[in-house]
Amino acid sequence: MLKLIKKLSVVALLSVISITGAQASGGGVELKTSTWKHEGLFGTYDRAAAQRGLQVYQEVCAGCHSLRHVSFRTLADLGFSEAEIKALAKEATYVGGPDDDGEMFDRAGKPFDKFPSPFANEKAARASNGGAFPPDLSLIVKARGGFENYLYSLLIGYKDAPEGFELADGMSYNSYFGGHQIAMPSPLSEDAVEYADGTPATVDQMAKDVTVFLAWAAEPKLEDRKNMGMKVILFLLLMSGLFYAVKRKIWADLH
Amino acid sequence: MSFEPKNPMVKWVEARLPITGMLHHALYEYPTPKNLSYWWTFGSLAGFMLVVQLITGIVLSMHYTAHVDLAFDSVEHIMRDVNYGWLLRYMHANGASMFFIVVYLHIFRGLYYGSYKAPRELLWWLGLVIFLLMMATAFMGYVLPWGQMSFWGATVITNLFGAIPVVGDTIVTWLWGGFSVDNPTLNRFFSLHYLLPFVIVGVVILHIWSLHTSGSNNPTGIEIKDKQDSIPFHPYYTVKDLFGLALFLILFSAFLFYAPNWMGHPDNYIPANPLVTPAHIVPEWYFLPFYAILRAVPDKLGGVMLMFGAIAVLFALPWLDKSRIRSARFRPVYKQLFWIFLLDCVILTYIGGQPAEEPFILIGRIATGYYFAHILILLPLVGMFEKPKPLPASISADVLSKKSSDEEASNA
Numbered sequence: 299m300l301k302l303i304k305k306l307s308v309v310a311l312l313s314v315i316s317i318t319g320a321q322a323s324g325g326g327v328e329l330k331t332s333t334w335k336h337e338g339l340f341g342t343y344d345r346a347a348a349q350r351g352l353q354v355y356q357e358v359c360a361g362c363h364s365l366r367h368v369s370f371r372t373l374a375d376l377g378f379s380e381a382e383i384k385a386l387a388k389e390a391t392y393v394g395g396p397d398d399d400g401e402m403f404d405r406a407g408k409p410f411d412k413f414p415s416p417f418a419n420e421k422a423a424r425a426s427n428g429g430a431f432p433p434d435l436s437l438i439v440k441a442r443g444g445f446e447n448y449l450y451s452l453l454i455g456y457k458d459a460p461e462g463f464e465l466a467d468g469m470s471y472n473s474y475f476g477g478h479q480i481a482m483p484s485p486l487s488e489d490a491v492e493y494a495d496g497t498p499a500t501v502d503q504m505a506k507d508v509t510v511f512l513a514w515a516a517e518p519k520l521e522d523r524k525n526m527g528m529k530v531i532l533f534l535l536l537m538s539g540l541f542y543a544v545k546r547k548i549w550a551d552l553h
Numbered sequence: 554m555s556f557e558p559k560n561p562m563v564k565w566v567e568a569r570l571p572i573t574g575m576l577h578h579a580l581y582e583y584p585t586p587k588n589l590s591y592w593w594t595f596g597s598l599a600g601f602m603l604v605v606q607l608i609t610g611i612v613l614s615m616h617y618t619a620h621v622d623l624a625f626d627s628v629e630h631i632m633r634d635v636n637y638g639w640l641l642r643y644m645h646a647n648g649a650s651m652f653f654i655v656v657y658l659h660i661f662r663g664l665y666y667g668s669y670k671a672p673r674e675l676l677w678w679l680g681l682v683i684f685l686l687m688m689a690t691a692f693m694g695y696v697l698p699w700g701q702m703s704f705w706g707a708t709v710i711t712n713l714f715g716a717i718p719v720v721g722d723t724i725v726t727w728l729w730g731g732f733s734v735d736n737p738t739l740n741r742f743f744s745l746h747y748l749l750p751f752v753i754v755g756v757v758i759l760h761i762w763s764l765h766t767s768g769s770n771n772p773t774g775i776e777i778k779d780k781q782d783s784i785p786f787h788p789y790y791t792v793k794d795l796f797g798l799a800l801f802l803i804l805f806s807a808f809l810f811y812a813p814n815w816m817g818h819p820d821n822y823i824p825a826n827p828l829v830t831p832a833h834i835v836p837e838w839y840f841l842p843f844y845a846i847l848r849a850v851p852d853k854l855g856g857v858m859l860m861f862g863a864i865a866v867l868f869a870l871p872w873l874d875k876s877r878i879r880s881a882r883f884r885p886v887y888k889q890l891f892w893i894f895l896l897d898c899v900i901l902t903y904i905g906g907q908p909a910e911e912p913f914i915l916i917g918r919i920a921t922g923y924y925f926a927h928i929l930i931l932l933p934l935v936g937m938f939e940k941p942k943p944l945p946a947s948i949s950a951d952v953l954s955k956k957s958s959d960e961e962a963s964n965a
Contacts, residue, residue, distance in 0.1 A: 339811065367629045433823075436629070440814060441822035476832070516822075519632070519639040526640070527810025534803045541796035548788050552587065 327474055329444050330451040332506055336513060339528070342521050343514050345377045350493055351511025352376070354504045357491045359435060362427060362482075364415035367436035368515050371409040375518055376511075383409050390414040428468045430481030439509070439516040446509050448474065453505035456484035556582075579765055584783035585790055586771035588952050592666075593769065593790075594797035595659040600757065601798060602652040607750055609645040610694075613638075617697065619743035621736045624699035625824040643813040649691050650816045651805050653839035656684060664870075665891050667879030668770040674871040676767060679760040681867055683753055688840070690749040693742040695837055700821030705834045707734045707742070713847070716854040733827065773951050774879025775944055782948035833908055841905030842898055848909055849921035859921065866928045873928060875936025883942040886935050894927045 335344040352373070355365065370387040374380070390407035392414065397403060407414065415434075417423035424431050442448045451474040459471035459478075469479045486501045493499055514520075556574040558564045567573050616635050618627040631638035660680070663669055669677035696707045711728050715721040730737030768777060777783045784790075808815065816838060820831045836844050846863050850856035866873075881888040897920050904917040945951035 367626070367633060369633075372633070437822040441819050443819050445819075523639065523643075523810055523813070527806060530806050530810065531803060534799055534806060538796060538799035538803065541792060541799050545792045545796045548792050552784065552789070 329447040329474060330454060331447045332450055332509075334446050334510065334513065336510070336520060339524065341524065343376065344510050346495065347507045347510040348376045348514050349378070349511075350495070350497060350504075351507035351509065351514075353491055353493065354486075354508040355435070355511055358485050358504075359508065360413070360416060362416055362423070362432040363435045364417075364432075365413035365435050365515060366415055367412065367434070368518075369410055369412050370407065372518055375521075376514060380409075387411055428481060432482065435512055435515065437516045439513045441516075446513050449512060450505050450509045452480075453486055453508070454501055579761070579786075580791075581785060581787045583765060583786040584777065585769055585786050586777055586782060586948050587784045587789075588771050588773065588948050589769065589790065589793075590772055591793075591797055592658070592662040593771075594794050594801075595655045595662060597794045598655040598798060598801050599652065599659055602648060602655060603750070603753060603757065605648050606645060606652060607754075609641050609648060610747070610750065613641050613645055614743075614747060617743075619697070619740050621699060621739055621825070624697060624739060628698045640809075643809050645694075646817065647805065647808045647813060649694065650808070650837070650839065651801075652687065653691070655801070656687065657839070660684070661895060663770075664894075665881045666770055666772060667774055667874065667876075667881070669871045670874065670879050671871065672767045673763075673770065676760060676763040677871060678868060679756055679763055681864065683756050683760060685864065686749055686753045686756065690746055690753065691837065691839065693746040693749075695821075696739065696742045697746060698821060699739060699825045701823045701825055701829070701831050702818045702821040702834070704734060704825035704827065705831055706836055707738065709834055710836075711738075713853075713857045713860075716857045718854070770879060771948060772880060772882060773945055773948055774883070775948060775951075778947045835906055838902065838906070841903075842901035843905070845901040845905035845917045846921045846924065848905075849914075849918045859925075863924060866925065870928065870932075874932045876939060876941070877936075878941045878944070883944055884935075884939055885942065886939045887932075890927065890931055890935060894924075897923045897927065 335341055335347070355363075370383050373383050373386065378386070387407035387409050390411065390413075391404050392407055392411060393402050394405035395402035417426065420431055439445055439449055444451070452472060455472045455474040456470060457473060459465045463471065463478070465471055466479060469481060470483050471478055472480045486504050488501060489499045490504065491499050497503060556567075556577040558567050558573060563573055613631065616627065616631045616638065618624060628642065631642050633639075635641075663677065663680070692706070692710060696703045711725055711734065714728060715725045717724060726732060728738070729735065730741055818835060835841075843860050843863060847856045847860040850859055876884060876887065878884050881891050900916065900920045901924065904913050904920060907913040945954065
């Protein structure tokens with residue numbers, strides 16, 4: 299038994315090394331890191347940060363980036379009340395219909411609606427952004443290697459291009475973007491938003507807040523998942539102990 | 554210990570269809586060597602994972618939409634709006650990896666203890682067929698979420714068939730159902746991804762049937778000689794397997810609940826885009842050794858043949874291995890070679906995930922060469938020249954001698 303565990307762990311270790319090695323790709327630039335409250339076995343989303351992050355998304359990012367998988371009603375996860383959610387949804391306009399005369403009409407958003415997209419389609423988005431397509435942000439934290447730290451680094455990674463670096467027209471220099479040329483101009487500037495809770499809106503603070511919000515947007519069930527995981531694993535530990543005891547007892551009369 | 558039902562209903566059925574007796578024989582009285590170690594648990598774990606994949610997969614397919622414009626969104630719908638959809642999907646995605654982990658361990662156990670040797674050649678073959686079917690199923694399943702890796706993985710792998718001389722391009726068009734990976738491809742992959750698991754169930758039944766005909770191999774590699782050597786499957790191995798299952802489920806849960814995307818690739822959370830090729834197209838980890846073999850050859854056709862050859866040679870294993878001794882416990886040279894071979898496979902896995910550049914190309918070629926050299930050259934040679942250790946008289950003699958030496962060790 300012990301020997302088996304030893305051997306299994308050697309195999310596991312080797313596999314982990316080979317797989318991690320396999321996946322460790324990227325620009326090779328060390329990312330800026332922050333500690334995220336939702337990391338770890340018991341981590342939960344920092345509600346205040348996520349709420350501020352929503353504000354950053356709405357006032358800064360939403361002009362170009364959609365969030366098309368997230369519906370307003372799910373904001374309840376972040377501690378928004380029903381009334382607040384209704385009010386947020388109402389600000390957006392959607393095409394409804396057809397009505398009884400077969401006409402489409404504009405209607406105010408409802409909690410079940412997804413966040414509105416700033417552009418009608420990809421072509422329209424490219425036309426307004428110098429040919430670049432601002433990606434949807436619903437899954438952005440899970441869709442880039444480095445995850446939260448990558449997004450955070452990217453948002454604070456703007457600086458002047460080093461000497462000799464050929465920057466194409468309309469592009470910006472970013473230390474963490476692959477190839478360092480990014481079509482998105484630096485989105486955050488000091489006091490770009492005014493936080494209701496009085497938190498100073500530094501670039502670093504906003505970058506962190508919007509990262510927390512988008513991490514939630516990408517993985518809204520994280521808390522349910524970890525919560526269930528703890529119960530399941532405790533149950534399984536108990537079961538293993540029980541089965542081991544039964545196994546010992548049943549096998550004891552052998553030989 | 555033949556099966557004599559007392560319940561009149563069971564009796565009535567048994568006289569007309571002896572299914573209860575068959576199950577009783579297979580799951581209850583099946584005479585099993587008394588010395589099976591925990592390495593023998595992985596077979597039943599693989600069976601368990603097949604059931605998990607079937608159940609989660611059937612429920613997922615109730616919410617999934619196989620269409621290029623809707624597939625990605627329907628997966629997100631499952632993750633966000635379907636009750637416990639996130640649990641089902643993560644269970645299914647990580648379940649595939651877990652299935653491969655236990656099957657790989659099951660295969661390596663067979664290699665170590667010579668479980669493929671007569672009279673278990675067909676058993677081994679059926680296992681390899683299951684493995685091939687699993688790979689096809691897993692590959693097509695990975696395409697279904699229609700993310701970037703789904704799309705480009707499908708493109709790369711289906712294009713391999715283009716290497717076949719003369720009819721290659723025609724075959725690729727036929728596989729795609731068009732002139733590129735598109736909606737018809739996604740639809741047929743979904744259809745086959747749903748079908749193949751049931752084919753696997755069929756082959757698993759044959760695999761177990763064949764197993765129960767020749768009986769389980771065991772760590773000594775010698776056959777059951779008399780009643781003393783065997784114990785009924787139930788309760789001894791049912792409880793041992795249940796304990797193994799509980800431990801395995803803890804590992805599964807650790808991934809499922811705490812690192813559900815660790816074995817996935819971030820790019821697959823980007824919707825498929827035929828116009829943008831990802832920087833590195835990497836298959837799922839369980840394909841990496843074969844991907845490394847594929848890329849070890851500069852010629853496309855050669856690479857494809859070598860990749861399929863890597864599995865084909867395993868079919869010949871029962872005849873390539875000339876040693877009449879099964880278990881590596883009594884084969885001092887083979888035992889060393891086994892661990893080197895395992896290490897070689899781990900190296901191939903690592904190389905498969907690296908970009909095609911030096912020094913990875915060279916290492917990949919050496920490791921590929923060694924993979925084939927081990928099976929085609931070393932294995933037959935070792936069988937001829939190796940001097941095996943003396944075998945125990947019987948399974949129970951081996952168990953008793955081990956027990957007494959353990960006691961001596963604990964007394965000392």
